[in-house]
Amino acid sequence: MKIIAGLVLLCVAVTSAQLQCEHRKPKVPTDWLDMVDPCVEKMRSQVMEELKAAMQYMAMGAHFSKDSVNRLGFSKLFFEAASEEREHAIKLISYLLMRGELTSKVSDLIKRSLSPQVSTWDSGISALRDALKLEASVTKKIRDVIITCENAPSYNDYHLVDYLTGEFLEEQYKGQRDLAGKVSTLDKMMDKHGALGEYLFDKKLLSGDL
Structure with missing residues (x-):
């Protein structure tokens, strides 16, 4: 038994010595990679825009969920919007992976500062207006990606252009229209009822009626 145990330990030691923590870089063919550099860089930058x-x-969402503010409808709206933007970033990363353009510098996509520019708001309507401006800015940057990838000198990336147009732009435009409608509705409610108007609007948001 001692001999067998010794042989087992020897085999384990030899096997462990042969194990490597890192593999050599695989030789993957690159013939199928056809995204041009300006387009790739724009896509990588857009990941950051969605995360920001x-x-x-x-x-x-955090601001309006504070006890001192207590507008849980607004908080719900903005936390859900945060989840949607994160999902957009994941979709862009997944697309880059599909096209073989995310084999290096992956950590660069998210390691830069993501601190929010604003952290407090005087009212719900000011936050909604900021949200509408934010969505308009994101939409403009998506359009910039489309223009770059469509008008690249050596390659019109029509697949990516179609993907961004159908998957992202339509959702952006619908979201902007929804926010603009909320701003208009809340503005009219506050004009007639003041702070009570915002309170009632918040309850509508919380119940899903807006």
Whole structure:
């Protein structure tokens, strides 16, 4: 038994010595990679824009959930918006992976500062207006990605352009229209009822009626 145990330990020691923590870089063919550099860089930058928008919405949600503010409808709205922006970032990362353009510098996508620019708001309507401006900014940057990828000198990336147009732009435009409608409704409610108007609007948000 001692001999067998010794042989087992020897085999384990030899096997452990042969194990490596890192593999050599695989030789993957690159013939299928066809995204041009300006387009890739724009896409990588857009990941950051979506994450920054998510963090800004997180700050909005946190602000309105504070006991001193207690507007849980607004908080719900903005936390849900934060989740949507994060999902957008994941979709862009997944697309880059599908196209083989995320094999290096992955950590660079998210290691830069993501601190929100604003963390407090005087009222719900000021936050909604900021949210609308934020969405308009994100939409503009998505359009910039589309223009870059469509008009690259050596390659019109029509697949990516179609993906961004159908998957992202339509959602952006619908979201902007929804926010603009909320701003208009809340503005009219506050004009007639003041702070009570914001309170009632918040309850509508919380119940899902707006």
